[in-house]
Amino acid sequence: MNRIYLDYAATAPLRAEVADAMDACRDALWANPNSLHSEGRAAFAALEDARARTARALGAHGVSEIVFTSGGTESDNAALHGIVDAVMAHRRGSSAHVVVSAIEHHAVIEAASALASAGHEVTLVNPRQDGFIHPGDLACALRDDTVLVSVMMANNEVGTIQPVAELARLAHDCGALFHTDGVQMLGKAPVDLESSGVDAASFSAHKVGGPRGVGVLYLRRGTPFAAYQRGGGQESGKRSGTQDVLGAIGTACAFELAVTELDAEAARLCALRDRLAQRLADASERVRVVAPADGAGGHLPNIVTVCVENAESELLLMRMDAAGVAVSGGSACSSKSLAPSHVLTAMGVHRDLALGELRFSMGRETTEEDIERAAEAFSAALE
Ligand code: PLP
Numbered sequence: 219m220n221r222i223y224l225d226y227a228a229t230a231p232l233r234a235e236v237a238d239a240m241d242a243c244r245d246a247l248w249a250n251p252n253s254l255h256s257e258g259r260a261a262f263a264a265l266e267d268a269r270a271r272t273a274r275a276l277g278a279h280g281v282s283e284i285v286f287t288s289g290g291t292e293s294d295n296a297a298l299h300g301i302v303d304a305v306m307a308h309r310r311g312s313s314a315h316v317v318v319s320a321i322e323h324h325a326v327i328e329a330a331s332a333l334a335s336a337g338h339e340v341t342l343v344n345p346r347q348d349g350f351i352h353p354g355d356l357a358c359a360l361r362d363d364t365v366l367v368s369v370m371m372a373n374n375e376v377g378t379i380q381p382v383a384e385l386a387r388l389a390h391d392c393g394a395l396f397h398t399d400g401v402q403m404l405g406k407a408p409v410d411l412e413s414s415g416v417d418a419a420s421f422s423a424h425k426v427g428g429p430r431g432v433g434v435l436y437l438r439r440g441t442p443f444a445a446y447q448r449g450g451g452q453e454s455g456k457r458s459g460t461q462d463v464l465g466a467i468g469t470a471c472a473f474e475l476a477v478t479e480l481d482a483e484a485a486r487l488c489a490l491r492d493r494l495a496q497r498l499a500d501a502s503e504r505v506r507v508v509a510p511a512d513g514a515g516g517h518l519p520n521i522v523t524v525c526v527e528n529a530e531s532e533l534l535l536m537r538m539d540a541a542g543v544a545v546s547g548g549s550a551c552s553s554k555s556l557a558p559s560h561v562l563t564a565m566g567v568h569r570d571l572a573l574g575e576l577r578f579s580m581g582r583e584t585t586e587e588d589i590e591r592a593a594e595a596f597s598a599a600l601e
Contacts, residue, residue, distance in 0.1 A: 219542055220542070221542045221543070221544065222544065222588045223544045223581075223583070223584075224543060224544060224545050224578045224579060224580060224584065224588070224592055225544050225577075225579055226579045226580055226581030226584075227425070227521055227546070227577065227579035228546055228579070229424050229425065229430070230425060230426060230582070231427065231583075232427060232428070232429065233428075233471075233475065235471060236427055236428055236429070236468045236471045236472045236475070237468075239467055239468060239471040240429065240465075240467055240471075243464060243467055244464060246260065247260060247261045247264050247464065247467075249261045250460055251264075251265045251460075251461055252450070252452060252460065252461075261463045264463055264466075264467060265286075265461055265463045265466050267470075268463075268466035268469065268470040269281045269284045269286070269466065269470075271470035271474055272284050272434060272466070272469060272470045274474075275470070275473035275474050275476070275477045276404075276409055276410075276411050276419075276434070276436060276473065277409060277411045277412050277413065277414075278411045278412060279412050279438070280439065282454065283411075283436055284435075284436060285434065285435040285436075285454075285456045286432065286434060286453060286457070286461055286462070286465070286466050286469070287432075287433040287434065288432065288433060289422050289423075289424070289430075289431055289432065290323070290325060290401040290421065290433050291325040291433075292433060292435075293399075293420030293433045293434060293435040294325035294329055294397075294399055294420045295328075295329045295446065296446035296447070296457065297368070297397045297419075297420060298316070298326065298330060298333060298366065298368060298397065299329060299333070299444075299446045300443040300444050300446045301365070301366050301395055301397065301418060301443055302316060302333060302338060302365055302366055303446075304443050304444040305366070305395070305442050306365070308442060312337065313337050313338055313339060314333070314338045314363075314365040314366070315338070315339045315340075315341070315363045315364045315365060316330060316333055316338055316339070316340050316341070316364070316365060316366045316367075316368070317340075317341045317342075317356065317359045317366070317367045317368070317389075317394070318330045318340065318341075318342060318343070318367070318369070319342070319343050319344075319345065319351045319368070319380070320342040320343060320344045320560065320561075320564035321345050321349070321351075321373050321375070321376075321560070321561045321564050321565070322368065322369075322370055322399065323370065323374055323399055325399070326368050326399055327560065330342075330368070341359045343355050343359045343369075344564045344565075345378070345564055345565055346565075347565055348509055348513045348514050348515070348565075349376045349508070349509035349561075349565050350378050350380060350514060350515045351369055351381075351385065353381060353384050353385060356369070356385050356388055356389070357388055360388065360392040362392065362393070364389070364394040365394055366395050366396075367385065367386075367395070367396050368397040368399070369385050369396075370398060370399040370400075371399065371403035371407075371419075372402045372403040372406065372407065372518050374402045374521075375521075375559060375561040375577060376508050376509040376521065376523045376561060376565070377402075377509060377511070377517050377520070377521030377522075377523065378509050378515060378516070378518075379407055379515065379517060379518060380398075381515070382398050382414055383413075383414050383415055386398075386414065386415040386416050386417075390415070395417040395418070395441065395442070396415070396418070397416065397419065397420075398414075398420075399419070399420045400419045400420060400421050401422045401425055402425065402521075403518070404421055404476055404477075405425075405426040405473075405476030405477065405480060406484060406487070406518045406519055406520055407480075407484065407516065407518060407519070408480065409477075411436055411438070416436075416438070417438045417441045418436060418438065418441055419435075419436040420434070420436075421433055421473075422434075423465070423469040423472055423473075426472045427472050427582070428468050428469045428472030428473070429464075429465050429468040429469065429472075431465065432462060432466065433469075435456075435457070437456065445458065447459060479582075483519075483582065484519045487519035487520045487580055487584070488511075488519040490580055490586065491511060491520060491521070491522055492511060493586070493589055494522050494578060494589045495507050495510060497590070497593035497596075498522065498524050498578070498593060501593065501596055501597040501600060502526070502597070504526050504527040504528065505524050505525075505526055505527075505600075506524060506525050506527075507522065507523070507524050508525055508562065508565070508567065508575070509523070509565070520579055520580040520581060520584075521577065521578070521579045521580075522577075522578045522579075523575060523576070524575070524576055524578075525562070525572060525574050525575050525576075526574035526576070527570070527571055527574060528570070528574070529600070530573060531573060531574055531575045531576060534547070534574065534576055535547045535576065537595075537598070538592075538595050538599050541595035541598060541599065542595070543591065543592045543596075545576055545577060545578050545592070546577045546579070547575055547576060547577070558572030558573050558575070559572060576596075578592065
């Protein structure tokens with residue numbers, strides 16, 4: 219029987235349209251886009267075309283706001299370090315106050331922790347039990363000397379969509395800049411960077427069927443930023459290193475497709491998500507759906523996370539795998555550890571329950587039949 223892949227939040231397969239777009243350019247656009255000869259100029263033109271398409275797909279104001287990176291992790295690290303360094307150089311201070319939500323991806327949490335090790339002060343804002351960062355809680359954490367706030371658009375583990383525009387306004391009212399991790403949001407819910415008011419945002423190509431190892435750092439015009447990666451001054455001095463032209467083309471193509479197909483795909487996935495959540499909850503009284511989509515606030519259409527009482531996430535995951543269903547025990551990068559996830563812990567989920575976490579994340583190729591088979595495999599895995 220075919221395997222069922224329900225780990226799209228970890229990565230999505232490369233889309234055929236993206237592979238075709240990259241293949242079509244492979245032989246013509248291999249030159250260094252920073253070289254001045256004809257081959258180099260052709261590669262540069264293609265890179266800039268990809269940048270313009272990416273900017274449009276994200277609702278950015280212009281191409282100068284788009285920096286190509288090696289992925290979401292680099293974009294997050296560069297945003298936190300690059301903005302704090304630039305602001306502090308301007309203020310000639312040594313210690314900044316930074317606020318991040320406690321449910322950020324490790325790329326943000328670890329970047330913030332490196333800032334703390336370097337002598338800056340970091341405040342973590344916990345979500346409420348429903349998985350949302352409450353604007354009032356952010357307001358309490360903000361100070362006159364807060365330099366930067368980072369709260370993700372949507373959580374990769376439980377799917378909650380944060381009220382980013384409102385949180386960015388609060389940060390701005392205090393004179394702080396606002397970064398958001400939009401890696402899971404793109405293609406699942408609308409992203410319009412210009413109207414969102416954020417100063418910086420991170421995206422990753424492989425989560426939407428683009429190539430692995432390419433990402434985008436959005437820096438609104440005027441956002442102070444000190445290059446995090448230094449060298450030859452590519453990407454307008456914001457990110458040195460010879461650019462991956464084919465990767466940028468693949469990213470532009472994947473982002474455009476994700477945005478064009480968003481409405482239809484989100485509606486389709488919402489129906490699958492609600493059905494899956496119901497089927498998983500019905501499997502046993504030991505099952506609790508975490509941050510259910512019918513709770514307060516918005517929710518990604520493709521993620522259902524459950525916790526099972528008296529169960530071990532890893533064992534459930536392996537039983538599901540043996541039954542032909544690929545799911546994750548929380549976020550992919552922390553799935554090898556037996557500690558409960560920092561997201562569930564911050565939401566106040568009891569450790570014993572959090573240890574039985576399973577995340578089902580759907581994507582373009584997920585069908586109703588997949589959902590039914592996954593629910594059956596889940597019931598069997600609980601026995
Ligand atoms: N941010 C979020 C919310 C993610 O889910 C991920 C990947 O899981 C990342 C950042 C890291 O992205 P990348 O794999 O492109 O480094």
